[in-house]
Amino acid sequence: MTDLQTAATPQASMRAIRVERLGPPDVMQLQDAPVPSPAPGEVRVRVEAVGINFADALAVAGEYLTRTRVPYTPGMEFAGIVDALGEGVQGVQVGTRVAALGGSGAMAEYATVPAAALIPVPQSLSGAQAAAFPVSYFTAYHGLKTLGRGEAGEWVLVQAAAGALGTASIQLAKALGLNVIALASTDEKLEIARTLGADVTILQDDPDRVKKVHDAAGGKGVPLILEVVGGKRFQESLDMAASRGRIIVIGNASREQANLRPVELMKRNLTVTGLWLTSLMNDAPATAEAARALAELVGSGQVIPQVGPTYALDQSVQAFEDLLNRRTTGKVIIEPGR
Ligand code: NDP
Numbered sequence: 001m002t003d004l005q006t007a008a009t010p011q012a013s014m015r016a017i018r019v020e021r022l023g024p025p026d027v028m029q030l031q032d033a034p035v036p037s038p039a040p041g042e043v044r045v046r047v048e049a050v051g052i053n054f055a056d057a058l059a060v061a062g063e064y065l066t067r068t069r070v071p072y073t074p075g076m077e078f079a080g081i082v083d084a085l086g087e088g089v090q091g092v093q094v095g096t097r098v099a100a101l102g103g104s105g106a107m108a109e110y111a112t113v114p115a116a117a118l119i120p121v122p123q124s125l126s127g128a129q130a131a132a133f134p135v136s137y138f139t140a141y142h143g144l145k146t147l148g149r150g151e152a153g154e155w156v157l158v159q160a161a162a163g164a165l166g167t168a169s170i171q172l173a174k175a176l177g178l179n180v181i182a183l184a185s186t187d188e189k190l191e192i193a194r195t196l197g198a199d200v201t202i203l204q205d206d207p208d209r210v211k212k213v214h215d216a217a218g219g220k221g222v223p224l225i226l227e228v229v230g231g232k233r234f235q236e237s238l239d240m241a242a243s244r245g246r247i248i249v250i251g252n253a254s255r256e257q258a259n260l261r262p263v264e265l266m267k268r269n270l271t272v273t274g275l276w277l278t279s280l281m282n283d284a285p286a287t288a289e290a291a292r293a294l295a296e297l298v299g300s301g302q303v304i305p306q307v308g309p310t311y312a313l314d315q316s317v318q319a320f321e322d323l324l325n326r327r328t329t330g331k332v333i334i335e336p337g338r
Helices: 054-061 127-131 134-146 164-175 187-195 209-216 232-240 262-267 284-299 313-324
Strands: 013-019 028-034 042-052 077-085 097-101 110-114 155-158 179-184 200-203 222-227 241-249 271-274 307-312 331-335
Touching (some): 013 313, 028 313, 042 097, 042 127, 042 134, 042 313, 054 313, 077 110, 097 127, 097 134, 127 307, 134 284, 155 164, 164 179, 164 187, 179 187, 179 209, 187 200, 200 209, 209 232, 222 232, 307 313, 313 331
Parallel strands (some): 155 179, 179 200, 222 241, 241 271
Antiparallel strands (some): 042 077, 042 110, 077 097
């Protein structure tokens, strides 16, 4: 006998993205798959929206921090309606909207996830907004506060400022009282950054960008930098940092190698800190503190997850290509029910 509780028996099969070999986005295929049953401790969610991260594209390419095992269904963050509870799950209601941060499997009509991976969200958020929340906002919080130790009144530099993490970082930084310098590749993207409250915006390829960043921060450089581009831009981040500046390495969107000469750090007493959300989620006190702060800011409407372009499941290849080719702003969303 099983304790499985379900809202209604769904269809036996569903549509899901499958990856059988690693490579560019077009290795993703839309296939029929059985609707999964939740194992003990898991819940099944009818997926309303999947948040697509740069990391998803890197995982499909086999270039992520951890090895991608195939075959698999990508999709690490999503939101939807709880549809069935596995044995032993308590405190979760069938029929409520949840967000979840799991390892993979969300690019499908239904997904199962350990109940511990659910992230409560205000029911006022749409499915797409809820799916845009976990990765970007937890990462931004840890970059600004947990590891970055940003204080109200300090300047922070946000790269790729109109992207999913960038928009989350600007909103959170402003809500926490920091001053924001935003870098992005186009005027349209800088306009988005300004709309979200960025105090100073500079084109990423402006020939005077290093001087402009210094000038904006009172001539001294920036005390806190959220570094997501890597490659030669990492060296620039060192040049843009203030004495004793903290550079939080969060990503490598350029996919280029960077050279770090430790002596560079000594000269101005700089600190370079790596941030990987996956490992921080295992840090229970840090996660609880971030969740508490974010629940308050999202619940009060001070930060609103930024939904970007939205695609159907059969447009997944296009969604990934648009993200990789810098054509998107906000969080790229796939809606399996479309
Ligand atoms: P975004 O929505 O920010 O999209 C990526 C953006 O990166 C682009 O829009 C582009 O903005 C910028 N970019 C700069 N150089 C390049 C390049 N050569 N090719 C492609 N894009 C480039 O994506 P995410 O919010 O998902 O991720 C942003 C970064 O943060 C990524 O590096 C990602 O890996 C990292 N990340 C890391 C996490 C962690 O745990 N460490 C968690 C979440 C994100 P523009 O055109 O303005 O330059």
